[in-house]
Amino acid sequence: MTESSIEANYNRAKLEADKVDLLIAEALENGCSFLVEAGAGSGKTYSLNQAAAWVQENKWAEYRKNAQSAVCITYTNAAVEVIKERLPENSPVLPRTIHAFAWEAIKQYQSFLVKTVTENLDYMPDEGDFARVDEVRYTLGNRYRENGVQYLYHDDVLKLFCELLDNGKFRRMFADRYPLILIDEYQDSYGPIVEKFVEYFIEPGAAPQFGFFGDAWQTIYQSNKACGAISSDWLKVIRKGSNFRSAPRIVRLLNDIRPDLPQTSAIDGFEGEVVVITNDDYSGSRRNDRNFKGELPPDVLRERLDEVTGLIRGNVLPEETTKTLMITHKVLASQQGYDELLAIIGDALRDEEDVFLIFFKDVVEPVYRALCESDHAGLFEALGVKRYPINKKSDKIRWHELRRSLESARNSKAIDVVNAVVGSGLVPIPPKIEGWMSLYRGDSSTLYASSASIGQYLGLDYQQFVAAIEFLQPDASFSTEHGVKGEEYDNVVFAIGRGWNLYQFDVYAPMITGQVPIPSGKQASFERNRNLFYVCCSRPRKRLFFFVSIPLSLEFRSFLHDLAGEENCYTYGDFLREWPERTIAACVKNGAS
Structure with missing residues (x-):
């Protein structure tokens, strides 16, 4: 077998990815605004870095002469540092969080800021001396007033930036200063700002040029006014069709879920596996309390999940990582036995405060x-x-x-x-x-x-x-489903049960493939469930296990059978008995390669 045939998947995926990066470079050269729709595992960060490198190579002299900078807006301070490490010290590309960028853009307009925070009750602080305001600052993100200075809350900066974008003179000065704005994880960006960018710059075809990198189907945070999908005829849409994370079997499942963004797996030597584990063989009483109707009793759920994850770890290579995803921290805490602690300190547990x-x-x-x-x-x-x-x-x-x-x-x-x-x-x-x-x-x-x-x-x-x-450990065996966005593991156990009324995968997942129509007025609920379902399914590199702890409707059972194949669907007891015998030989063979 030749090396080229051994690496056939990788070579095809890499060729596709290189074509996409050329399209991005062409868009940068032509000055048109563009959107890179990059599905899970497609190498979005690599393409973003390539775009920054293109700017460094082709625009450095021009930007330096005009005292201009390109900006790369990303979601977290950690991501800013990663991008900064890859750029030379005098790079014309400035990595910033949206809050840091917004403040950098508006902080010199003190007369406007002072007038707005003193006249608009929305900016009134809850603490401080309430004296006259002579200056506005943004430091720690706490809103208060002291010695003539008003300090802004995080979202205050974004709202004030939006207000200034309504001013034509500010927009002209803004465009002169920042001719190119690259936005990472665009789907999680503050929606009102993106709407202003589209209205004032993209739709009229005016400077600055924008490059959005992200994935609308990975919009899973509901409380930060995330913009989600961006639709504009003036945006050139570039789709990334490679997947450098997941084995071919996982990628086929993702393509079944999302046929409008088909991917090619870059993984050679391991086909991958998708398995469904139901609890149809449980005959005891089930929970009937609020948000948990039909769920297994906590001790049964804990015992069965532990048995399943233990069996998986015992039949794969020792170095493989296995993660169990559960729908909420409350459910996970019950599973792991710290629910009373969580009930007392709440988010201070997750945030380590x-x-x-x-x-x-x-x-x-x-x-x-x-x-x-x-x-x-x-x-x-x-x-x-x-x-x-x-x-x-x-x-x-x-x-x-x-x-x-x-x-x-x-x-x-x-x-x-x-x-x-x-x-x-x-x-x-x-x-x-x-x-x-x-x-x-x-x-x-x-x-x-x-x-x-x-x-x-x-x-x-x-x-x-x-x-x-x-x-709280980085290598913890369990995580909330919202907590693993951007992460990847060899094996993922996707626990589908009850616990949060916002998420009912058994109801909404069949709508993804059209087996069940989306009810009138339920589009937002459908997209919320669809996106988190997609994110969870796209985390594994090798194996995906659906562990369904609630009774299955006919529609949901049919949906899972179509995704995994009926021969890969087990009851809990059958899985414990049959899966190791069926898998261990293939596991050893694939591990050797």
């Missing part, structure tokens, strides 16, 4: 692990010290006692762990922890969060914190 959780995660657990493993370097790192913390026999005894205390306390309450650490006198205690402990000792009924006192909070089983810490 709770002082006790962070102390346990960054100090207590690493210290305990280091003591159990006699890992001196790990102990130094956890304590943040550079000198050896065990200098004499009495020190060794005290650290040994702390390990024994933690071994016991970790199986009890959070307060027992805190007391063990504080009582040892060996671990530095953060001032905020000391403050809360003082309040706890004075009055344990002191409110800690909106729904619980400090006594109730520290009375939680410590293993809830351990489970939450596991969720």
Whole structure:
């Protein structure tokens, strides 16, 4: 077998991708605004970087002479840093978040900003001295007023930018300053700004030139006024038809879901696998509470998912990554056993803003692990010290006692762990922890969060914190479905059940392929479900497992059978018995290649 035949998939996909990058370069050269519709795994970031490189090579002298810059707007600060690292120091391309870019564009118009924030009640701060405003600034994203300065909230910057775009003189100066604007993940961009760009620049064919990179079907965030799809006859649409992430079988499924953007898999040597696992063989009672009607009982769901993921890991190559996607953090927390903790601290768990959780995660657990493993370097790192913390026999005894205390306390309450650490006198205690402990000792009924006192909070089983810490690790086995956008794994278990009334895949997924018509007035609900379903299906590199924990309608069963093939659909019990025998030989063969 020749090398070219071995790499047939990759060669076809790469040829297609190169053609797309040439089309992007042509659009940049011609000065027309364009939109790159880049499906999952298609190499959008590579094309964006190639566009920036083209600007660097072809426009640097012109922009420098005219004191101009191209801007590459991306979604996160981390993405800004990645793009910045790939550009030379004097690049005419400026990577910015939308907030940073908007502020950079408007901050010099102080008279307008001062007048607007003082006359419009929408910008009135909730805190501060409420004195006369002489200056407007944007620093930390908190809205308040102090010493004649009004500081803006994050979204205030975007709204003020939109207001200035209504001014013709501002638009002319804006276009002179920024002749080219590249926007990454366009579908997640602030909708009102994109609408202004289309109305004032793209539709009239006026400068600046715009290049949008993204995927309308990956619009999954509902609360940030994301623009989603952009439609304009004045935008040249360039579709990327390659997939450098997923094996051919996964890509065929994606093409079945989305025939208007067909992809070619670049993966050679592994065909891939799509499997459906139902729970039709469960005969016990099911849940009937709000948003969970028909769902398996929590302990059954936990047991069955653990069995499935354990079986998969045991029958694939050791180095392969496996991720289970669950619809909401609440469902995931129930599955993993930290639902009471989540109920108390809410988003502070996901955002790592709770002082006790962070102390346990960054100090207590690493210290305990280091003591159990006699890992001196790990102990130094956890304590943040550079000198050896065990200098004499009495020190060794005290650290040994702390390990024994933690071994016991970790199986009890959070307060027992805190007391063990504080009582040892060996671990530095953060001032905020000391403050809360003082309040706890004075009055344990002191409110800690909106729904619980400090006594109730520290009375939680410590293993809830351990489970939450596991969720926060980058290599965690479970994740929320919204939390994996942009991620990829060898194997994905897509858990389809109940838990959030905004998402009912069993109802809406069959509408994707037209098996069920979209009801009148349900287009937005359909697109919301379709997009998240697509994102989840497009995460795996090798294998996709649909784990359906609710009863299947005839339409949903038919839909899944069409996607996976009826021969790849199992009940839970059949999957445990039959899948390993059918798969292990192929797994070994493909692993060798």
